[in-house]
Amino acid sequence: MSSLPGFGRVVVMEINKVGIVAVSVASALVLGVGSPAAAVRPRVSTICSLESAGMGQAIAGLPDDAATSAQVRVTTAAGCWEGASGVADLRTNAPVPAHARFRIGSVTKVFTAAVVLQLAAENRLSLDDSVRRHLPGVLPASYSGVTVRQLLNHTSGLPSPALPDDIAWALAHRYDVWTPERIVRTALRNPREFGPGDEQHYTNMGYIVAGMLIEKITGHSYGGEVRRRITGPLGLRDTYVPGLDPAIRGPHAHGYQVVGSTLVDVTKWSQTLTPAAGDMISTVADLDVFTEALFTGRVVPASLLEEMFTLPAVKDVSGGPATHSAGLEATTLPTGEVLWAKSGARYGYSSAIGASRDGGFRLIYSVTSTDAKGEGQTVTAERIIYAALGMR
Template identity: 40%
Template sequence: MTFTQTHALRGRGRLGIRLAAVALAGATVVTLAPAAAMAAAPAGTAGASGISGTSGAEARAGGVDAQAELQAFIADGSSTAAFAEVRQNGRRIWRGAAGTSDLTTGQPVRPDGRFRIGSVTKTFVSTVALQLVAEGKLRLDEPVERYLPGVVPNGGAISVRQLLNHTSGLYDYLEDPRFFYRDEASLREYVYGPSRRQDYRPEQLVAIGVAHAPYFAPGQGWKYSNTNYVLAGMLIGKLTGNSWQREVERRIVKPLHLDDTVFPRSETGVRGPHAHAYAKLQEGPADITRLNMTVADAAGNGISTPADLNRFHAALFGGKLLRPAEQAELTRTVPTGSGHSSYGLGVAQADFGCGPLWGHDGGLPGWGTLLFGTADGKRQVALSYNPYEGTDQSGLDAAVVNVAIKTLCGGAAAPAGAVADAAAGLSTLRGASAAGATH
């Protein structure tokens, strides 16, 4: 979930598998196969559809033309599709798409399609938690034990704030060996076996996480852990009597008219137009679009569009969802171990070479997401791409950062080293660890 595999759910700063060589948004390196064994993407992925929702003049006026950056995702076969949208002052100033949404039919990518957002879900969940703080139902510095008695060992020493900013030390359940694959055989099991359709209850996921020793004592470090946000979802349920999904829909989705944003339960498909997700096997691409997202729960179970995510970012950072006191808590950050990033409550602050920007990234097997924008909510970019799992994805971090720089930094060329530095910061934000990471 960026910032996760049931035999594949894990890795790339995402709640998802990371089948190649570097993680983006807080992931650890998980190598599936030597570079020599990684073939190019199947025929059909190299085409582009530079569909723009604005005229060329408007795009130029906004200083945005990121089509070449989208092309970079598919040029080396590491992704099958990519699309993005940029908004400024509530108006779309550019959108584009590259690649193929369905390798069977050759259908081009639609820039308004839906996609799995992975750990960007965390920002929705933290926003609801902060609304509960404003209502006096939740206190950030109260222990988890007060709200979920007996659920977390040492829960009396772990605060709600430490869950939301990843300083609890709790082990990330998605780093448990049952959630990653190690080779093509275990990837094949993920593709064809029952794990992608398995139901999980949040209590099960937490139990897997707390069965492992914590990374550190509460408050004594920073480590991205999806366990934290499964617990946050449970907190919302306990305090409201409703599922976290229902509260996110009631408090955020409906008021903002995010009509293409959903937080499914056990449904495995993606409704509406969308690009498919694929894994590379010896016999060719295998469609891995279907996934039971209960494995991610409140840490990464969301589906949206670029337009909806941008509207959400604009409302959140424009002060429409939180009072000033809770807005300040949202953006009170802790260091992540990278000089280029820090983490607040479900949002990250990152520097792409033009000053601090705010947002989150996300990932799942075959899906990657980036949502970042300015602190005042006036400008944002939402990006979706489909990593071709099983291929060398070591260049994807730089491709993601290049889109952010092009669209959020005025279109100017990045300073020397900015791309590498920002990519390293994103990797940290996903919670890199020696064993492999997630997000």
């Protein structure tokens, strides 16, 4: 047993296909003030030359009750800063390995949007096409007005599957295998949210269908197209679509989820419920290369790239203005400057990419949050974002 600040005595457990298994935690892993785990210092990469006391402080003190580790890469006109802190495994207290992989969650949508926009640039589809033109057996006739563009900017009105929204159900079904077709069929049992193009509601559904669209048009898997069109040409060796594999291959930090007063190791988890929307794995270095290449026009041709920086002229379902474009989200700073970003969360992992429009300023991070799917931004991520903005 060990103590996490704010949680009292907890047991670190791991999950496998036969259930939840308790893991004995050595006394050296007690997480508290002055303990060995709390004394882990941030590791700063020698690849980057920038110094940042603020960023070092932002990720110091891990693991704590909110996160067990963090990885960050910030690029400015003056250079870059890259570092990591915390532990990769609470059982061994091992540090986060260099080039550690992690689940990027909805950052996957940026890759999927880029592939669809490439297909549009090749005239293999039009963003104004009806989705049913290419996938007639997927959406019923009542959804004939839904266009490809609306899939990407979350204005399609497609409903989401009505699944239990609790961690107990999620843990019990973490190894379930879903197909995109099954997800869509389950979702379409519910009424449409709104008319096509009338409002914006950020969900996974548009991108799950977009992944099916990629496969229908190319004749190849969505993961294969991501590899052929993006990760291969850019040399992103640590970025991949896991498919049916619930594990993270290669060096990585374990992800944990608080369940009551217990920490559960949730590193192994099937991602088939979010194909093309939230299933990919990457590293901070790879995501930095991808973000720079994307924003500077080396992934999507300029004529189509503007779709990623154009907000639809509709209201969000919450009543505020739309903030999501094709793959990205706009954030307006107090100075009036707009930064374009995409965050992602899977159980155990919170991540994000963000950049100025010209790509000159970039922030990439991964935090193994103990409540990654909770409401709002994690405390660790907030500190990282504020520190990164201070480096501009």
